[in-house]
Amino acid sequence: GEDVEQSLFLSVREGDSSVINCTYTDSSSTYLYWYKQEPGAGLQLLTYIFSNMDMKQDQRLTVLLNKKDKHLSLRIADTQTGDSAIYFCAETPLPYGGATNKLIFGTGTLLAVQP
Amino acid sequence: DVKVTQSSRYLVKRTGEKVFLECVQDMDHENMFWYRQDPGLGLRLIYFSYDVKMKEKGDIPEGYSVSREKKERFSLILESASTNQTSMYLCASSPRTGTGNTIYFGEGSWLTVV
Numbered sequence: 001g002e003d004v005e006q007s008l009f010l011s012v013r014e015g016d017s018s019v020i021n022c023t024y025t026d027s028s029s030t031y032l033y034w035y036k037q038e039p040g041a042g043l044q045l046l047t048y049i050f051s052n053m054d055m056k057q058d059q060r061l062t063v064l065l066n067k068k069d070k071h072l073s074l075r076i077a078d079t080q081t082g083d084s085a086i087y088f089c090a091e092t093p094l095p096y097g098g099a100t101n102k103l104i105f106g107t108g109t110l111l112a113v114q115p
Numbered sequence: 116d117v118k119v120t121q122s123s124r125y126l127v128k129r130t131g132e133k134v135f136l137e138c139v140q141d142m143d144h145e146n147m148f149w150y151r152q153d154p155g156l157g158l159r160l161i162y163f164s165y166d167v168k169m170k171e172k173g174d175i176p177e178g179y180s181v182s183r184e185k186k187e188r189f190s191l192i193l194e195s196a197s198t199n200q201t202s203m204y205l206c207a208s209s210p211r212t213g214t215g216n217t218i219y220f221g222e223g224s225w226l227t228v229v
Binding site for chain 2: 045
């Protein structure tokens with residue numbers, strides 16, 4: 001079955017780069033996502049990548065996908081205290097009974113940014 | 116802007132009570148989902164629905180049921196709440212098909228069962 005794993009905690013200093021890692025098992029995934037959850041809030045989509053891409057950059061965010069190793073990473077440049085949150089990776093496995101956008105989530109990584 | 120609204124943000128219920136968590140979306144989406152979020156376990160899918168009156172079990176449906184009588188509303192029901200159902204519950208919606216970046220989440224309902 002599908003499985004998505006992340007490390008539980010990452011601490012960085014303000015201004016440094018953060019790299020949050022994720023491994024997944026379903027090789028048929030077509031979309032892989034990064035979501036951010038701030039305290040007491042729902043999930044906000046940060047970025048996503050198609051499985052036929054290796055990299056996607058969006059301002060301070062860089063997503064790297066290694067399909068061979070089934071490894072996804074999110075790099076946040078110049079990390080700010082406002083980036084402190086839980087970050088979830090997620091995948092859309094195919095085929096899945098018609099629900100092409102059913103998400104499988106990782107366990108979440110708590111990013112703590114020290115001033 | 117798409118809006119997914121969970122009407123109850125914080126609830127405290129007693130063991131054995133029947134609990135309703137309501138979710139409403141305003142974008143005419145076919146798909147709606149209920150997830151449960153627990154520390155260290157991430158988000159786990161409880162139930163989802165592709166259309167009115169249609170429902171399918173997710174990964175952890177035990178102890179829960181759902182109702183989708185209208186397209187915009189998807190209710191999660193705990194028939195007899197138990198303390199191990201204390202959690203954060205997240206509702207989401209999406210169109211039937213899409214590019215994959217069209218799933219929207221509500222802000223969550225924190226349920227405590229005492």
